[in-house]
Amino acid sequence: MSSPISPTCARPEPALSRREIMVVGAAGLALAGLPASTQAATPPALAELIARVTEGAVPERARITFDIPQLVENGNSVDVAIQVESPMTEADHVRWIHVIAEKNPFPDVARFHLGPRSGRADIRATLRLATSQKVVAIASLSSGSYVMADADIVVTLSACIDGG
Secondary structure (H helix, E strand, O other): OOOOOOOOOOOOOOOOOHHHHHHHHHHHHHHHHOOHHHHHOOOOOHHHHHHHHOOOOOOEOOOEEEEOOOEEEEOOOEEEEEEEOOOOOOOOOEEEEEEEEOOOOOOEEEEEEOOHHHOOEEEEEEEOOOOOEEEEEEEEEOOOOEEEEEEEEEEEEOOOOOOO
């Protein structure tokens, strides 16, 4: 006859809490809900995106101020300010400012059209960022040249997981 195991020696199997089960289930559903093209697609390289926007021209890293936080708690609402040094005259002005977020499902985040009547090349906007990534601001000048600035952003709570 075997002796019974004393209660002090018995170790119960660790059980998952309801919270842990919900977290694991939600993560699985979120991953399964992504379209196959989103899961398998590799985003184009940042250099390719910049070349497409600038039509192959190499932008200069000058005359542009790109103000965006380096650490973002929520990717659904990221404030950005972009200023380009320009007299904004008929002969010398900013034509447009383009914002690229390389790891967003749609990397072309915004494009702002400007002209001499804008008065200043100064825009403020709120962006959505899918994950931690490099964000680039490119400005097209009336002279046909381009200027750019970029920033590496760390996002703690991602946005855009639905592909939009």
